Amino acid sequence: MLQSASSGSLRGKDLITIGIFSAIYFVINFIFMLMGGLHPIMWILMPGFIALFTGVPFMLLCSKVQKMGAILLMGIITGLIYFVTGMFTVVILVTFMIACVLGEMARFISRYHSVNGNIAAFVFFSLGMTGSPLPIWMMHEKFMAQISGQGMPDSYINALESLSSQVMLIVLFLAPVLGAILGAWISKRLFRKHFEKAGMVSHA
Template identity: 25%
Template sequence: MKSFKIQDLISVGIYAAIYYLLMAIAVFALHMGFGIFSYMFIPSGTALVAGIVYLLMTHRIPKFGAITILGLVNAAFFMFSGYFALSFIPSIVCGILADVIQHKTNLPEKIRTLLGYTIFNFSLTGPILPMWFMQDAYKEALASKGKDASYITEILKPVNNMTFALIILSIIVCSIIGLWIANNIYQKHFAKTKGQTNENIIR
């Protein structure tokens, strides 16, 4: 983090803004397809479309700390947007862990990028994990916001072990697909402008 410059922080801010724009597009598309239950697939939907932001950050700001900052931005968003009280924790943990994998390990670049991106996408699970692991507290939080019993029952209806496994699997699969799409975009539009080789990050 000491090597960060003002320009790096500005760049992270720009990438964070693009990230949230892509997330908003994913949320809109999911809502159109899944209605009230779309919230469960926001992490995987975002993973599908936001890979290019991750690639640009790791290539244009190749320093430990950039991914962590993006995770902290997610955490701040969850803290101040009325989500469940502990929703920010996965964003911090997954952001730091992805950063460590990306910049502090000796894994091959393809593996580092794919593993880091996949783990980072779990940073968006903070608002939904309490539905499985802290359900009573989650119900109380919804009730305190004025949600009636029928709404709470309806929104928790699909919460079971099978849907939990489906969400985990969808995040992993969408991270792989999303990074593959992002790599094609990066190689076509960005790599040559930076004098980088055309070797794919993920094939």
């Protein structure tokens, strides 16, 4: 499924590959970020949906760039785009960076060519997006007052209030774990059925 492990630092070709898959990841990510504005439950489940639908670009990136820094750069690119548009809070920047570092560690320990290592890295990486809804629980009163002052409809705020339970906090963290595992499994099936035949990845 994966190419043989590469050594050395990232080169120009690697950076281009990272840029391409980061762009794909960002587009999918952004779509679900927008959908989170439709209803609070969509926002809380957003990290799980993003993980489910970004498994292919993430695992392809891991297959093509088996070097340290690929995941970290993907996270930095995504974070910078959101930050300059004012859509990332300090909380999500922190969770995203922690997730990227843990993902890099998972790949390093598994020597980059392990499928299970890449899946573990994807799980960690996907948990980074939990920082978007996390202020609902971390700074509840201040956050609710903030979104109310920003003109968020009362119906949305009331629905969000009803969902801000400890059970939903568990769901927030569980969703991206399950989504990442399922997304990686789908990617693995697609790799075997399509990408290997097309020569995009090599069989392990």
